[in-house]
Amino acid sequence: MAISLDTSIQFIKGVGPKLAELFSRKGLKTVQDFLEFYPRSYEDQRQARNISSLKPGETVSLKAQIVKVASVPLGKSSKRIYDVALKDSSGIIHCKFFRVPYKGYFERFTPLKEVRVVGEVKDYRGRIEFHHPDIRDIEPDEELQDQLIPLYIELEGTSSNKIMKLIRGALDQVDLWPEEKFPSFVLKKYGLMSRKKAFYDVHNPAMEQGSEFLNFQAPAQKRIIFEEFFWLELFLAAKKTGLQQERGPVIQNAGIWVQEVLKNLPFKLTNAQMKAYKEVEKDLQGPSPMNRLVQGDVGSGKTLVCLLACAQAAESGLQSCLMVPTEILAEQHFKSTQKFLKSDIRVALLTGKTKTSERRELLKKLEEGKIDLLIGTHALLEDDVQFKNLGLVIIDEQHRFGVEQRGTLKVKGKNPHFLIMTATPIPRTLAMTVYGDLEVSIIDELPPGRSPIQTRVAYQSKRNQAFDFMRDQILKGRQAYVIYPLVEESEKIDLKNAVEEFEKLKTQYPDLRFGLLHGRMKPFEKDEVMEKFRNQEFQVLISTTVIEVGVDVPNATVMIVEHSERFGLSQLHQLRGRVGRGEHKSFCILMLGYAVSDEARERVEFMEKTTDGFKIAEFDLKMRGPGEFLGTRQSGLAGFKMAHLVRDFSILLEAREAAFEIFKKDPKLKFPDHQALKTELFKAHGPAALASIS
Numbered sequence: 001m002a003i004s005l006d007t008s009i010q011f012i013k014g015v016g017p018k019l020a021e022l023f024s025r026k027g028l029k030t031v032q033d034f035l036e037f038y039p040r041s042y043e044d045q046r047q048a049r050n051i052s053s054l055k056p057g058e059t060v061s062l063k064a065q066i067v068k069v070a071s072v073p074l075g076k077s078s079k080r081i082y083d084v085a086l087k088d089s090s091g092i093i094h095c096k097f098f099r100v101p102y103k104g105y106f107e108r109f110t111p112l113k114e115v116r117v118v119g120e121v122k123d124y125r126g127r128i129e130f131h132h133p134d135i136r137d138i139e140p141d142e143e144l145q146d147q148l149i150p151l152y153i154e155l156e157g158t159s160s161n162k163i164m165k166l167i168r169g170a171l172d173q174v175d176l177w178p179e180e181k182f183p184s185f186v187l188k189k190y191g192l193m194s195r196k197k198a199f200y201d202v203h204n205p206a207m208e209q210g211s212e213f214l215n216f217q218a219p220a221q222k223r224i225i226f227e228e229f230f231w232l233e234l235f236l237a238a239k240k241t242g243l244q245q246e247r248g249p250v251i252q253n254a255g256i257w258v259q260e261v262l263k264n265l266p267f268k269l270t271n272a273q274m275k276a277y278k279e280v281e282k283d284l285q286g287p288s289p290m291n292r293l294v295q296g297d298v299g300s301g302k303t304l305v306c307l308l309a310c311a312q313a314a315e316s317g318l319q320s321c322l323m324v325p326t327e328i329l330a331e332q333h334f335k336s337t338q339k340f341l342k343s344d345i346r347v348a349l350l351t352g353k354t355k356t357s358e359r360r361e362l363l364k365k366l367e368e369g370k371i372d373l374l375i376g377t378h379a380l381l382e383d384d385v386q387f388k389n390l391g392l393v394i395i396d397e398q399h400r401f402g403v404e405q406r407g408t409l410k411v412k413g414k415n416p417h418f419l420i421m422t423a424t425p426i427p428r429t430l431a432m433t434v435y436g437d438l439e440v441s442i443i444d445e446l447p448p449g450r451s452p453i454q455t456r457v458a459y460q461s462k463r464n465q466a467f468d469f470m471r472d473q474i475l476k477g478r479q480a481y482v483i484y485p486l487v488e489e490s491e492k493i494d495l496k497n498a499v500e501e502f503e504k505l506k507t508q509y510p511d512l513r514f515g516l517l518h519g520r521m522k523p524f525e526k527d528e529v530m531e532k533f534r535n536q537e538f539q540v541l542i543s544t545t546v547i548e549v550g551v552d553v554p555n556a557t558v559m560i561v562e563h564s565e566r567f568g569l570s571q572l573h574q575l576r577g578r579v580g581r582g583e584h585k586s587f588c589i590l591m592l593g594y595a596v597s598d599e600a601r602e603r604v605e606f607m608e609k610t611t612d613g614f615k616i617a618e619f620d621l622k623m624r625g626p627g628e629f630l631g632t633r634q635s636g637l638a639g640f641k642m643a644h645l646v647r648d649f650s651i652l653l654e655a656r657e658a659a660f661e662i663f664k665k666d667p668k669l670k671f672p673d674h675q676a677l678k679t680e681l682f683k684a685h686g687p688a689a690l691a692s693i694s
Contacts, residue, residue, distance in 0.1 A: 002173065002174075002175045002176065003031055003170075003173050003174055003175075003176070004031065004174065004175075004176035004177075005030065005031050005032035005035070005174065005176075005177070005178065006030055006031070006032065007030060007031045008020065008029065008030060008031075009023050009024070009028055009029055009030060009031060009033065009034050011031075012031060012034065012166060012169060012170045012173065013169050013170075013173060014165070014166050014169055015166060019158070022155060022156055022158070023155065026155055031170055031173075031174060034166070034167060034170055035167065035170060035171070035174075035199050035203070036641050037152065037163070037167070037641075038202060038203075038224070038641055038642050039150035039151055039152055039202065039203070040151055040152065040153055041118075041134075041151045041214070042148050042149065042150055042151060042205060042210070042213045042214055043061045043116075043118045043134075043148070043149040043150075043151055044061065044148055044210045044214065049061070049062050050062060050088050050089065050090040050091075051064065051086075051087070051088050051090050051091040051092065051093045052090035052091045053090070054093070054121045054128055055121060055128075056121050056122060056123035056128060057120070057121065058120070058121050059118075059119065059120045059121075059214075060118070060119070060121060061116065061117075061118045062088065062116070062117055063088065063114060063115070063116055063138065064086035064087060064088045064093070064114075064115060064116075064117060065086065065087055065088070065111075065112050065113065065114055065115075066084065066085075066086060066109045066110060066111055066112065066113045066115060067085035067086060067087050067092060067111065068084075068085050068111060069082065069083070069084050069085075069106050069109050070082070070083045070085070071083075071106075079098075079594060081096055081097065081098060082096070082097040082100065082106055083095070083096055083097075084097070084106070084109060084135065086115070086117060093128060093129060093130065094127075094129045094130070095117065095119075095129065095130040095131075095133050095135065096124075096129055096130070096131050096132075097131075097132055098131075098132070098597050101132075101154070102154070102156055102157070104157065108137070109135070113137070114137075114138045115135050115136060115137055115138060116135070116136055116137075116138055117130065117133050117134070117135050118133060118134040118151065119131070119132070119133025119134060120133075122598070124598070131597070131598065134151055134160070136154075136159055136160060136161065137159070147207065148205045148206070148207050148209075148210050148213060149164070150164055150202075150203055150205060152164060152167075164203070167203050168203060168204065171199065171200055171203060171204075177195075177196045179676070180194060180195065180676075181676040181677065181680055182227075182230075183662070183673045183674060183677075184673065186230075186658050186662075189658070190226060190654050190658065191219075191222075192222070192223045192226060193219050193220065193223050194223075195223065195227070197220065197223075198219075198220040198221075198223035198224050199220075200220075201218070201219070201220035202218075202220045202221060202224065205218070205220075216642070216644070216647060216648070221642065222651060224641075224642050224643075225642055225643040225644075225648050225651050226651050226654065226655050228640050228641065228642060228643040229433075229643055229648070229651060229652045229655035229656070230655040230658060230659055231680065231684060232433055232436075233433075233436060233652075233655050233656045233658075233659035233660070234659040234662070234677060234680075234681060235681060235684065235685055236433075236436035236437045236659070237436075237437075237656075237659040237660045237662070237663045238663065238681060238690075239437040240291075240436075240437045240660075240663075241663045241667050243288060243289060243291050243437070244288050245288075245667070246288055246289055246415045247287060247288070247289075247415060248286070248287065248288055248289030248290065248415050248416070248417055249289075249316075249318055249389075249391035249392075249413070249414065249415070249416060249417065250316070251284040251285060251312055251313055251316045251318060251391060251392075251417070252285070252312075252315070252316045253281070253285065253312075255312070255315045256315070257311045257312070257314060257315040257344065257345065258308055258311045258312050258315070261307065261308060261311050261340060261341060262308075264340070265304075265340065267447065267448075269301070269304070270300075270301065270443070270445045270446075270447055271445060272296075272300070272442070272443045272444055272445035273300075273301050273304065273305055273443055273445075275441070276294055276296075276302075276305050276441040276442070276443050277305045277308050277309070279292070279439070279441045280292060280294075280305060280308075280309050280419060280441065281308075281309075281312065283417065283439070284309065284312060284313070284392075284417055289415045289416060289417050289418065290417035290418060290419065290439075291417075291418050291437065291438050291439065292418070292419055292420070292438060292439045292440070292441060293420045293421075293422065293431070293435050293438040293439070293440045293441070294306070294419065294420065294421050294422075294441045294443065295422055295424075295425060295426055295431070295440060295441070295442050295443065296421075296422075296423065296425075296442065296443030296444070297423065297425060297443070297444070297446065297577070297612075297613040297614075298423050298573070298574060298576075298577025298578075298613070299446060299447070299577060299580075299581065300423075300443040300444070300445065300446055300447070301443060301447055302421045302423070302443055303333065303336065303396075303421070304340065305441075305443070306322065306394045306419055306421060307337060307340055307341060309392060309394070309417075309419055310322075310341070310345070310372070310373050310392065310394070311341060311345060313372075313391050313392040313417075314344075314345045314372040314373065316391070317389065318389055318390070318391025318392065319366075319369065319371065319372055319373070319374070319387050319388065319389055319390050319391060319392075319413075320372065320373045320374075320390075320391065320392040320393070320394065321373070321374045321375070321376070321380055321387070321390065321392075321393055321394065321409065321412075322373065322374070322375045322376075322394040322395075322396065323376060323377065323378075323380050323381075323393070323394070323395050323396065323405075323409065324375070324376075324377060324396040324397070325377070325396065325397050326377065327351045327352065327353060327377055327523055327526075327527060328526065328527060328530050329396065330349060330351050330375055330376055330377050331349065331351075332552055333375050333396075334347065334349040334375050337373065337375065341373070345372045345373060346370060346371050346372045346373070347371070347372065347373045347374075347375065348362050348365070348366070348371045348373070348374050348375070349374075349375050349376065350362060350374055350375070350376035350377075350379050350380060350385070351376055351377050351379055352377065352378075352379055352523060353523070353524065353527075354379070363384060363385060363386070366385065366386065366387055366388070367386045367387070367388055368388060369387075369388035369389060374387075378405075380409065381405055381408045381409065385412070386412065387412050387413060389413070390409075390412050390413030390414075390416050391413060391416050391417060392416055392417045392419065393406075393409045393410070393413070393416050393417070393418050393419070394418075394419045394420075394421065395409075395418070395419075395420045395421070396421045396422075397421070397422055397423065397424075406418070420435075420438065423574060423577070424570050424574065424613075424617070425570065425573075425613035425614045425616070425617040426617060427614070427617050427618045427621050427645075430617075430621060430645060432652065432656060433645065433652070436656070442614075444614065452580065452585070452586075452611070453576055453579060453580040453586045453587070453588050453611060454585070454586070454587050454588070455576065455587075455588045455589075455590065455607050455608050455611075456587070456588075456589055456590070456608060457564070457590045457592060457601075457604055457605050457607070457608055458589050458590065458591050458592070459591075459592055460591070460592070460593070460594055463591060466560055466589045466591065467505070467508070467509070467560070469558075469587075469589075470482075470540070470558045470560060470589075471509055471512065473557060473558045473587070474512060474539045474540065474558075477555075478555060478556070478557040478558060478584060479533065479536065479538075479539050479540070479541070479553065479555050479556040479557070479558075480539070480540045480541070480556060480557070480558035480559065480560070481540075481541050481543060481547065481556060481558070481559045481560070481575075481578060481579070482501070482505070482540060482541070482542050482543070482559075482560045482561075482562065483543055483544065483545065483547070483559065483560070483561045483562065483575055484496055484497055484498040484501060484542070484543070484544055484562050484563070485497075485544070485545075485562070485563050485566040485567065486498065486544070496562045496563060498516065498518050498542050498543065498544050499516070499518070501542060501562070502514060502516045502542040505540070505542065509540075512539050512540055513537065513538050513539045513540070514538060514539075514540045514541075514542055515529050515532060515533050515537075515538030515540070515541045515542065516529065516541075516542050516543070517529045517530065517533075517541055517542070517543040517544070517546055517547065518543065518544045518546060519544055519546045526546065529541070533553060533556075534553050536555065541556075545567075545571065545575065547575070547578055552581055553578070553581070554581045554582030554583075555582055555584075556578060556579050556581070556582075557579055557580070557582070557584045557585065557586040557587065558579065558586070558587050558588075558589075559575065559576060559578060559579045559586075559587070559588045559589070560589045560591060561575060561588070561589070561590050561591060562591045562593075563591065563592075563593045564590035564591055564592060564604050564607075565592055565593060565596050565600035565601070565603070565604055566593070568620055569603055569604075569606065569607060569616050569617070569619060569620035569623075570613070570616060570617050570620050572590065572604070572607055573607070573611075573613050573616050573617075576588045576607070576611075588607075590604050590607060592604060599623065602623075603619075603620070603623050606619050618646075621645065621646060622646045662674060662677065669681075678690065
């Protein structure tokens with residue numbers, strides 16, 4: 001049967017309804033989905049080896065026999081390591097698994113069964129072994145030696161070898177291939193093969209291109225990687241082009257009010273702060289609305305840069321708003337704003353806690369233009385919050401708000417300027433994809449006087465020593481945070497949790513005063529706990545990551561993070577930034593759980609080496625990939641099936657260049673050669689993508 005890319009997967013020869021249902025649960029519903037289920041790696045059978053010849057760091061393929069499968073408990077936890085012992089004529093090697101790939105995986109392996117194992121050889125305490133290798137049965141009709149075999153993630157018992165045969169069969173069946181969507185100049189300039197050939201080659205790799213395929217540098221892989229980056233960059237280019245065609249509010253040069261703010265500060269701005277403000281000031285005077293991201297480490301002074309922009313807007317007769325993710329942070333900003341801004345600038349606070357009568361009076365003043373800067377939470381998004389002349393929107397911690405919320409604030413003014421702050425240092429590679437429609441300012445310099453934070457990784461055997469150290473610091477008059485990944489006990493994950501440990505630590509250290517804070521508490525309960533901690537009624541705050549953003553308690557100098565391997569490095573860096581905010585020396589102890597892989601240990605130990613948020617972010621992105629790094633499935637990034645932001649950065653630059661060049665030549669995508677791009681934009685992002693350029 002002839003099929004197209006849109007045909008249901010069940011019509012592929014050899015699939016049928018039952019297998020189609022299994023694949024569908026994994027998101028593979030059409031022929032195109034199946035062809036885009038790319039090999040995770042390749043097995044070069046010319047590299048087949050025997051056990052005695054293996055060296056650490058090599059990725060190899062070898063045939064061996066199962067000796068036995070063992071399950072070993074890890075410390076006091078309920079976690080287990082699975083150990084598959086293999087032998088050939090030259091020796092024995094162990095394959096360690098820190099998690100079960102899928103139910104029934106290890107039951108397949110019986111003594112003396114012949115298997116093929118493919119993986120990277122590790123050196124663990126002087127002994128070579130594999131960690132999570134690919135182990136599969138030697139099948140009667142297995143490919144001959146001297147082949148480059150694609151390796152696929154096994155799907156609930158459907159082997160890599162079977163998936164390979166089904167995909168190759170599908171390629172033979174497809175006879176209705178869509179026309180090429182890329183303009184001819186893109187194909188020629190970047191040396192891209194057709195999509196049809198790329199699909200064929202990536203699933204049928206040529207032996208002579210073995211090293212290229214293993215390193216994701218083969219022409220077929222480049223075409224697929226380029227395309228995945230290109231569609232996202234085209235969307236960002238459309239957004240940016242649309243913004244450049246809008247006319248923003250007119251804001252005059254920084255005048256007397258900005259100078260007075262600078263003069264009244266008890267300190268001097270750092271060079272990085274001043275550079276960022278100058279970039280903002282220039283944008284505010286431009287014809288198009290500003291759309292800028294200000295990145296800076298915890299405590300680098302991003303907020304002050306934004307307040308200078310508010311002063312500049314107020315002097316031009318325009319209103320500003322600052323939206324933050326939590327009420328605690330909104331109140332902190334309100335207090336610091338009153339301290340730094342001159343009295344002529346009228347500032348108000350709007351949160352869910354604002355009383356009805358106060359809210360009514362505040363909204364009346366706002367609509368009459370008698371409030372220059374409104375600081376608040378999601379409450380700013382309510383329909384009845386109306387400005388007289390909103391000219392500047394500032395959003396703190398953009399990743400906590402959606403694109404729709406930005407749009408809601410935009411329509412409260414006439415194409416207002418947007419300034420977005422984030423304390424999550426974002427590597428350039430990621431900034432170009434997630435925030436590719438924004439200009440970026442970086443504040444990479446901390447103000448003088450910030451205390452250095454001493455960071456140490458500790459194992460469970462040292463846990464009591466870590467808490468005794470915390471107690472010693474508290475008895476010297478300091479305060480501490482203890483952070484947990486879970487609120488309460490979980491049946492699925494064996495991790496310490498905040499509620500249970502709160503009770504245990506109160507018993508263990510009866511002379512200390514403990515507070516408990518977590519995301520399931522009501523807003524007023526959280527505020528009450530934080531206020532008591534700030535006022536030193538609590539000496540130790542047991543918390544989940546709800547304290548990650550914006551909490552400022554200068555007397556807190558110790559942080560202990562339990563199960564630190566469960567957090568992203570950028571998240572750990574954010575958490576660590578809650579200490580070291582006062583004059584006293586500060587400490588961060590990163591506790592590891594019992595069952596920790598080499599990779600997780602390496603990630604956490606990197607935190608000991610640097611306090612530079614950008615270095616940490618680059619390392620975190622490299623180790624975990626963009627989805628986990630962000631902690632959320634950002635639009636566009638979830639669609640990367642082969643592209644990798646770090647490995648393929650040079651291809652990302654080419655795709656971005658191509659996308660922006662298209663809009664430079666044809667801002668409204670009217671050329672015949674660009675109609676397929678317009679259709680694809682509409683399919684992927686809906687009418688909003690075209691509204692910005694129509």
